[in-house]
Amino acid sequence: MSILASRCGQRIFGGHTRPYATTTLSDALFANARAAGFLAAAVTVASIPTFQGIPEVIVTGRANAGKSTLLNAIVGRRDLMLSSSKPGRTKSLNFFRVGPDPGKLILVDAPGYGSRGRPEWGQLFTHYLQTRKELRRVYILFNAKHGLNEADRLMLGDLDAQCQLTGGSRWTLQAIVTKADTISPRDLSILLPKLRKEIFDVAPTCLPPIVTASLKHPLFGVSEVRSSVAEACGLQKLGALGRV
Ligand SMILES: Nc1nc2c(ncn2[C@@H]2O[C@H](COP(=O)(O)OP(=O)(O)OP(=O)(O)O)[C@@H](O)[C@H]2O)c(=O)[nH]1
Ligand SMILES: [Mg+2]
Secondary structure, three states: OOHHHHHHHHHHOOOOOOEOOOOOHHHHHOOOHHHEEEEEEEOOHHHOOOOOOOOEEEEEEEOOOOHHHHHHHHOOOOOOOOOOOOOOOOOOEEEEEEOOOOOOEEEEEOOOEOOOOOHHHHHHHHHHHHHOOOEEEEEEEEEOOOOOOHHHHHHHHHHHHHHHHHOOOOOEEEEEEEOHHHOOHHHHHHHHHHHHHHHHHHOOOOEEEEEOEOOOOOOEOHHHHHHHHHHHOOOOOHHHHOOO
């Protein structure tokens, strides 16, 4: 069993910002909110669906880190992914297409880890990660207010180890700082360099954090996340976007 599998199952799953208004090429990919849709939910390894080789990205993070809210923001919807102030809202791997059927890419929302996680969620996540040929990037989210705790460091270190094993040829790792609106700009400017260093020390392969606020306007960092997703999925070129 890999480090990731054992830690996810037993320990981790224990029981600059640019204004949102900036329009980029990748914003076009996500522009038509109605062209995003729910595909499937998987609560067991056996029920994980397959989708004809369409590239995928997945979010992970402690329960309540803001994973579902961020995915809603990047597809311009309020409630495509269900979110809640109560940790542990997302209880399955949830697959959403971006673009008209069958989709240009797929976003995967995942249950959270940490004290509000569950071992079976860890097993599901680990299996997906280790077997999914379509996976292009893993986004690990950290709440700006909380920084990294032990579960975060374990998960980050394990994801980094997976990346190092494959030289990033299967998927790459990207950090995201969430809920930046909940702390003052001054505190954020003090916190960010420390956070970047901590992430780099634990996970040298992890792409530096994108700072986001995705609940209410002014949103920020969302355009950067869209660009990152499009780039990871090989959809940065205009021709690749086609009609969305
Ligand atoms: N202020 C603020 N609140 C946010 C932001 N993102 C998420 N939230 C709130 O944080 C809470 C948790 O958000 P979710 O998106 O459900 O978090 P999650 O990581 O999907 O949580 P689980 O599915 O339980 O693991 C909700 O009350 C959201 O409204 C943000 O950028 N700013
Ligand atoms: Mg969620």
